Amino acid sequence: MTVRQALLAAVAAVGLGAASVAVATSAVPPPSQGTLQQYNVSSTYVSGLSSGGYLANQLHVAYSSVFRGAGIFSAGAYDCAQDNLSTALNACMNTTSPRRTPAQLEQETRDRASAGAVDPVANLAGSPVWLFHGTSDSTIAQPVMDDLATYYRDLGATVAYDSGTASGHAWVSPLGKNPCSATTSPYVNNCGGDPVGDMLAHLFGSVHPPSSAALTGKLVQFDQNAYAPGGSAAAISMGGDGFAYVPKTCQDGASCRLMVTLHGCYQYFGLVGNALMDQAYLNEYADTNAMIVLYPQATTMSGNPRGCWDWWGYQSAQYAQRSGPQLQAIVRMVAALRGGSTPPPTTTPPPQCVTASNYDHTVALRAYALWGLTYAAGSNQPLGLWNIATFSSLRQTSPGYWVTC
Template identity: 50%
Template sequence: MRALSRAVAAVAVALAVVVSSGAAAHAAGTPYTKTPVSGSLGTYNVSSVHVAGVSSGGYMATQLQVAYSARIRGAAIFAAGPYYCAQNTVSQALYACGDNIYPTYVSNLEAYTRTWASYGWIDGVGNLSGQPVYVYHGNSDTVVKKSVTDDLVTYYQRFGASVRYDSAGSAGHAWVTPYGTAGCTATASPFLNDCGTDPQGAFLGKLLGSVRAPNTGPLGGTLIRFSQNAFAVNGFANGLSMDASGFAYVPSACAAGQSCRLLVALHGCAQGYARIGTAFVDRANLNQYADTNNLIVLYPQAISSGVNPNGCWDWWGYLGATNYPIKGGAQVETIMNMVRRLDG
């Protein structure tokens, strides 16, 4: 058991690189920040749902999309590998889904997906055909090797998804954003890197079909801080390695009843509110696009726990249940409960 605990901790470290003082990365009082207000998630006129995530959040984004492909209609994945890559095994997570010492066994992952769909454990795989997917990998990322992300692309293509693969940049292991506080090639807290590019514009264009230029002035919407306990499948988010609070950015047009899209944005390991404040929420370059594109952005939050020391999302089964990547998975269902509230 002690060896397993060390191995689980190693997975978290491998996908996070230990944080020292990430809270210092949170800049306040700038035009792109918004002071959170306490409130509840409402129900809006949502026309479609999409997901995006980085690192462990990228793995969770793929789990959400594959499990609920009839509802979630596209994904943007940064620095992650294929669905069910870890196969509920710590060594596979470490040596195949971060490093590439072991193979990812894409054919097996495809077979699991098709079988689970036939059982009704996930939505039918036909939903993935033609779905827009954006995949990003930086050439300085040594945490998740490029061959692992290549296998993510292959996985999606085997189901007929329409994939755009951006792998020419020099980014480290991070969410790349014009509001990043780290240099492009860094792999360090808060894992928000500025590479002089705008991948958010690229992936939103892919997911939504077209995208308007972002708001570069003061944000016009509302950043809501809400209780995740209200959506947790056990009524207690901390027991699921999730924060008591999550965030949602709601543009004024969406609050007024206009038709809007919904994007679920998932931070990576050591990137949640408990580690770096609202740095990811502020600097992900999503609220800026939300204002001009009628896009609600949901920011669920994970936290550290005994089996999850770096606040990663559960993509290798650290909560102890084998159903983590399918319908009924504790974190998958908790996030989907938030989606269900927002889109009615």
């Protein structure tokens, strides 16, 4: 994929009458084949858009001992989808179906932490979280993202939430080529301000102005198979190659932060090339703020034709837990850059299906009966008549929460 050699010197301000922002004239450097080397990494953060925003939240919650904070464009609360595509589409993007409340998801998180499936919830207290939802975004309904803000606040995180910019569904940057209200490829919009700077300032406490000169770092293109469980990135819907931007100061041994940035659906390298890496406005901040930026890449597979990150269980029922394959792969990349061992995944086996009569399910508290009908405990999914002749198959995805197989 050819790397663009120049950017516009300035981008016109659009939306909400915000002032223009001076932007860099440099392009992301051409990638060079290499491996992820160890650097002097002081702290690690995660950010993402849409499916990448959901995955950023999953990483932050499941590995809160690794990720100090999170910046999220347009996503919902932790495990909103509950391992169900219909729920993901109709309750966690649109609001045409009921979804679990923030309080329910918070309790699910605590239960998983008690079982060791995610890191201790106490780690999230005081953690900086920056959220963004555009008023022209019809892909993720604002109440869904409001739930994410509530979820984080209830767990003690320090939340900043920009919900007043007239953006469509996109990463928003002064380098974005799309107009503010657009929802179109490559999903990087310009709204006249600098939400990336706002995000980094909230996560880090303060930032130096971004570079306006040619970037001095290197863009490393590395093999993601080396980090995927089982050695196959394609098997977990990740691309063969990932990328990392490493400023010269970090190459020279300076103490540097690490930012993991996750693209959205239809935004992976194999489809849009280097558009997000080039226009996200992260590399420009990286050069002046000693920050390495890791850009993992998803791709398509059966059940995932849009190249989304797994936030509804298309690849693994454990997608939102420490044992989630995509989470493990990314944390291994982080460990390679930071040095030290990778936090071990949980050894909890995947939930098994239990087939029994609806009567036996209720006796075992996997389901309950109401007016002669049976419903799965926790998910309330209908199972049919309550008797010994009607059979259902259920699996438990969290304590007390059962879904159909």
